[in-house]
Amino acid sequence: MLWTSAVVFVVVVGGVLLALARGTRRGAGETPTTPDSSLHRGIVISTVATTVVLIALLTASVWAGRGVASQRAEAAVSIAVTGHQWWWEFEYEDALPSRRVLTANELHLPTGRPVVVKVTSRDVIHSFWVPNLQGKRDLIPGMTTAIWLQAAQTGRFRGQCAEFCGLQHAHMAFDVVVEPEGQFEHWLDQQRAPAASPTDGLASRGLEIFTTQRCGRCHTIRGTDAAGQAAPDLTHMASRLSLAAGTLPNSAPHRRAFVSDPQATKPGTQMPSNPFTDQDLAALTAYLDTLQ
Amino acid sequence: MTIGHVVDGDWQELERSWADPSGWRRLTSSIDHKTIGRRYLITAFAFFLLGGVLAAVMRLQLARPGHPLVGPDLYNQIFTTHGTTMMFLFAVPVMQGLGIYFVPLMVGARSIAFPRLVAYSYWMFLFGGVFLYVSFLLNAGPDVGWFSYPPLAESLYSPSKRADVWAQLITFTEVASLAVAVSLITTAFKLRTPGMTLNRIPVFVWSQVVTSFMVIFAMPAVMLASTALILDRLVHTHFFDVEQAGDALLWQHLFWFFGHPEVYIIFIPGSGLVSTIVTTFSQRRMVGYLAVVLSLVSTAFMGFGLWVHHMFATGLPQLGESFFTAASMMIAIPTGIQIFCWIATMWSGRIRVQTPMLWILGFFGIFIAGGLTGVMLAAVPLNTQLHDTFFVVAHFHYVLIGGAVFPLFGAFYYWYPKIAGRPLGERLGRWVFGLLFTGFNLTFFPMHVLGLHGMPRRVYTYLPELGWGPLNVVASVGALLMAAGVVLFLVDVLALGSRATADAGANPWSAGTLEWATASPPPPGNFLHPPTAGGREPLWDNTPAQPVVTGLRTDIREVLVTHVLDAEPDHRQRFPDPSAWPLLTALATTALFVGSIFTPWAVVWGAIPVFVTLVGWFWPKSAGDAGTQPWPIRSRTLPRPGEAPAAGGVL
Numbered sequence: 053m054l055w056t057s058a059v060v061f062v063v064v065v066g067g068v069l070l071a072l073a074r075g076t077r078r079g080a081g082e083t084p085t086t087p088d089s090s091l092h093r094g095i096v097i098s099t100v101a102t103t104v105v106l107i108a109l110l111t112a113s114v115w116a117g118r119g120v121a122s123q124r125a126e127a128a129v130s131i132a133v134t135g136h137q138w139w140w141e142f143e144y145e146d147a148l149p150s151r152r153v154l155t156a157n158e159l160h161l162p163t164g165r166p167v168v169v170k171v172t173s174r175d176v177i178h179s180f181w182v183p184n185l186q187g188k189r190d191l192i193p194g195m196t197t198a199i200w201l202q203a204a205q206t207g208r209f210r211g212q213c214a215e216f217c218g219l220q221h222a223h224m225a226f227d228v229v230v231e232p233e234g235q236f237e238h239w240l241d242q243q244r245a246p247a248a249s250p251t252d253g254l255a256s257r258g259l260e261i262f263t264t265q266r267c268g269r270c271h272t273i274r275g276t277d278a279a280g281q282a283a284p285d286l287t288h289m290a291s292r293l294s295l296a297a298g299t300l301p302n303s304a305p306h307r308r309a310f311v312s313d314p315q316a317t318k319p320g321t322q323m324p325s326n327p328f329t330d331q332d333l334a335a336l337t338a339y340l341d342t343l344q
Numbered sequence: 345m346t347i348g349h350v351v352d353g354d355w356q357e358l359e360r361s362w363a364d365p366s367g368w369r370r371l372t373s374s375i376d377h378k379t380i381g382r383r384y385l386i387t388a389f390a391f392f393l394l395g396g397v398l399a400a401v402m403r404l405q406l407a408r409p410g411h412p413l414v415g416p417d418l419y420n421q422i423f424t425t426h427g428t429t430m431m432f433l434f435a436v437p438v439m440q441g442l443g444i445y446f447v448p449l450m451v452g453a454r455s456i457a458f459p460r461l462v463a464y465s466y467w468m469f470l471f472g473g474v475f476l477y478v479s480f481l482l483n484a485g486p487d488v489g490w491f492s493y494p495p496l497a498e499s500l501y502s503p504s505k506r507a508d509v510w511a512q513l514i515t516f517t518e519v520a521s522l523a524v525a526v527s528l529i530t531t532a533f534k535l536r537t538p539g540m541t542l543n544r545i546p547v548f549v550w551s552q553v554v555t556s557f558m559v560i561f562a563m564p565a566v567m568l569a570s571t572a573l574i575l576d577r578l579v580h581t582h583f584f585d586v587e588q589a590g591d592a593l594l595w596q597h598l599f600w601f602f603g604h605p606e607v608y609i610i611f612i613p614g615s616g617l618v619s620t621i622v623t624t625f626s627q628r629r630m631v632g633y634l635a636v637v638l639s640l641v642s643t644a645f646m647g648f649g650l651w652v653h654h655m656f657a658t659g660l661p662q663l664g665e666s667f668f669t670a671a672s673m674m675i676a677i678p679t680g681i682q683i684f685c686w687i688a689t690m691w692s693g694r695i696r697v698q699t700p701m702l703w704i705l706g707f708f709g710i711f712i713a714g715g716l717t718g719v720m721l722a723a724v725p726l727n728t729q730l731h732d733t734f735f736v737v738a739h740f741h742y743v744l745i746g747g748a749v750f751p752l753f754g755a756f757y758y759w760y761p762k763i764a765g766r767p768l769g770e771r772l773g774r775w776v777f778g779l780l781f782t783g784f785n786l787t788f789f790p791m792h793v794l795g796l797h798g799m800p801r802r803v804y805t806y807l808p809e810l811g812w813g814p815l816n817v818v819a820s821v822g823a824l825l826m827a828a829g830v831v832l833f834l835v836d837v838l839a840l841g842s843r844a845t846a847d848a849g850a851n852p853w854s855a856g857t858l859e860w861a862t863a864s865p866p867p868p869g870n871f872l873h874p875p876t877a878g879g880r881e882p883l884w885d886n887t888p889a890q891p892v893v894t895g896l897r898t899d900i901r902e903v904l905v906t907h908v909l910d911a912e913p914d915h916r917q918r919f920p921d922p923s924a925w926p927l928l929t930a931l932a933t934t935a936l937f938v939g940s941i942f943t944p945w946a947v948v949w950g951a952i953p954v955f956v957t958l959v960g961w962f963w964p965k966s967a968g969d970a971g972t973q974p975w976p977i978r979s980r981t982l983p984r985p986g987e988a989p990a991a992g993g994v995l
Contacts, residue, residue, distance in 0.1 A: 098684040099680060110670055117665065179657055181800075183729065216732075
């Protein structure tokens with residue numbers, strides 16, 4: 053389609069330039085000689101050619117659309133995607149509730165197996181887009197739609213919100229990890245487990261801060277008292293590639309900085325600034341490090 | 345055929361009858377279409393400059409990743425105000441401003457129809473724009489995009505007044521453009537000079553008529569939508585409120601049912617300008633006039649059938665998507681026909697490449713590229729990848745700047761001698777064109793690539809590791825070139841243009857349409873004896889024996905009303921005198937509109953001053969000088985000095 057367009061561009065602009073060359077060569081006294089009938093014939097032929105090219109492009113478009121839309125299969129991985137200002141909730145569905153996996157901002161997909169992504173939104177309209185996998189699909193509150201996709205090769209890709217959704221639309225990304233089936237199942241198993249209890253004193257103190265201060269009102273860490281629903285599930289947050297919906301690399305210093313002042317990196321985010329003391333911040337960071 | 349030769353009649357009396365009032369009353373009370381048209385053009389251009397400054401700030405912000413120049417809150421206000429300004433305060437009004445100024449002249453009329461309504465329209469447009477920018481300066485500029493999608497625009501997610509400002513600005517500009525639309529249609533249908541049958545109407549006038557009909561059908565959809573949004577926000581209706589069984593997608597259908605035709609509302613007058621300039625500078629009648637006019641009409645019809653291609657990502661049934669893909673591609677056919685007709689006209693003409701024509705050549709290069717990326721975007725599989733990326737930003741700037749702004753600059757250089765009576769310099773004009781053409785392509789071409797590399801729109805910053813930095817720098821440098829071009833244009837017009845003393849003469853380009861049949865600038869009343877039309881290009885086609893219209897009174901404002909199809913004289917109509925009531929009505933309406941973003945009671949109490957001013961506006965005249973007169977005298981040929989009266993001079 054790009055090449056067809058490029059050829060059409062060259063032909064039409066070429067026509068303009070030819071006409072320009074002919075028209076400017078004519079002297080002031082000269083009268084135009086081309087009869088109207090041959091000009092009209094030229095216009096009709098060009099119009100027919102345009103129509104033929106457009107029909108060809110339309111056919112190609114509908115054909116490709118059919119190909120994209122006809123991916124259906126049994127035994128697909130089913131993932132419910134919910135958009136929030138400004139992060140992604142991913143739930144891997146399973147008939148057994150205990151086998152469901154809830155995570156955020158990082159999507160793992162197996163190669164060679166169809167995946168159905170069911171999208172909706174909790175607040176405003178977002179759009180789910182992983183350029184390397186598939187076109188966009190809007191996340192519209194009040195309705196759920198599904199797209200099918202199938203990853204051909206392993207790799208790490210980036211997804212990004214593609215519908216303007218407010219202050220931090222620019223920082224609403226997620227990571228996509230496409231891996232072989234075995235690794236994918238292993239990852240699912242690991243995600244199903246509750247968070248490990250901290251063993252050293254500093255991390256235990258961190259857990260205490262997390263559950264007794266305000267963190268747990270919005271975030272969930274399964275296996276602890278923190279069961280908030282308004283913000284990303286952090287049960288295995290240290291295992292993820294990035295922090296704050298694809299905004300920062302997920303390292304301990306970044307975690308510490310983000311927890312203490314999220315508004316510095318993501319102005320407008322729903323997460324408030326937290327005036328913790330240095331000791332508390334160190335304990336909290338040590339605890340978050342354990343959430344593998 | 346110049347008016348100066350005509351021996352009878354009294355120019356001075358005509359000018360006295362049609363002149364604007366003097367002093368400050370000229371400001372408040374003028375209803376001359378040329379005065380209002382000039383105000384429209386200057387105001388719209390001022391908004392173009394403001395929108396351009398906002399664009400430059402965005403380009404500076406995006407020049408490098410993580411740039412701390414502008415934060416997300418301000419950036420969202422900036423891109424929303426930029427889009428809203430360019431669409432509602434520049435592109436539509438500037439084209440309508442050209443229509444207000446030139447449609448009456450091109451059809452040989454003494455005035456636009458409903459001149460007071462046009463004056464009211466100008467004030468509504470001005471007050472709406474001022475309202476937007478005052479809000480912006482008060483940190484209350486709209487920040488939810490020029491498309492203002494709910495639920496983001498609902499009060500739950502946008503609790504401040506910003507979204508209300510946007511919605512009410514829409515009401516202002518829509519009232520203004522609807523008023524102009526009915527005036528232009530009436531002017532083109534009822535005030536044409538005898539001889540200008542339907543198939544002799546200049547293509548530019550056709551483009552304004554077609555656009556005006558589109559305005560009448562498209563704008564109510566967005567006014568309905570923005571009013572529903574205000575009601576949701578102000579009195580808690582639930583049109584778009586998902587929690588209360590409202591529908592977020594309903595907005596998108598209503599908005600794009602307006603929003604897509606809007607593109608053609610901007611492009612169709614642009615294409616009319618291309619036809620006008622190509623004809624004049626090829627010194628040849630338009631090849632395929634009928635095909636071009638029918639293309640305009642069919643573009644207008646089809647323009648209403650493709651709004652859903654803005655919504656391919658929402659997840660529609662595939663059959664519906666295919667229909668809208670087909671419609672979106674089909675609309676390339678009438679546009680293609682127009683392009684082929686222009687090429688054929690140039691092919692068989694004698695082209696003079698003067699500044700106006702230069703802009704048209706630039707138009708071809710840019711617009712054709714934009715049209716082709718449009719065809720690509722119509723394909724659903726490509727669309728869902730490219731939608732809401734910088735590819736789309738590149739596409740619609742190629743279409744709108746290529747299809748409307750370049751012809752507009754061409755038209756400015758073309759008609760400036762008519763408006764100002766002085767020509768603009770050729771050399772500086774070429775520099776302005778060179779800077780804008782180079783700057784434009786440097787700014788927007790890289791955006792295609794950025795979009796293909798996955799850069800989404802409406803982001804205030806991006807991460808350095810994504811590698812979008814270098815192309816963004818190129819785009820920002822291009823934006824600086826464009827800014828330099830616009831500054832040079834201003835220098836050309838303001839500083840040098842006003843110093844030039846050369847007299848442009850009535851018809852400096854040897855053009856064929858009737859606006860060139862009167863002096864530059866046109867005097868009040870335009871034509872003492874409106875020339876009749878003996879062909880599509882009256883100044884080329886008319887014989888010396890071509891009749892002129894006589895028998896119109898010059899001591900009062902009187903115009904000739906003709907029949908729609910064949911422009912046969914029907915009756916003489918007394919036209920209204922200058923009045924400040926349109927201004928007062930606009931002030932009252934403004935108070936109502938602005939008040940209603942704070943309290944619903946503003947609609948109730950605000951209606952009273954609107955009613956009072958309308959009563960003043962429509963207060964009956966004394967019976968003696970009002971109304972319609974029969975048409976007692978048919979057009980006749982007037983002898984020129986030294987010529988014997990021509991025979992057979994009755995139409």
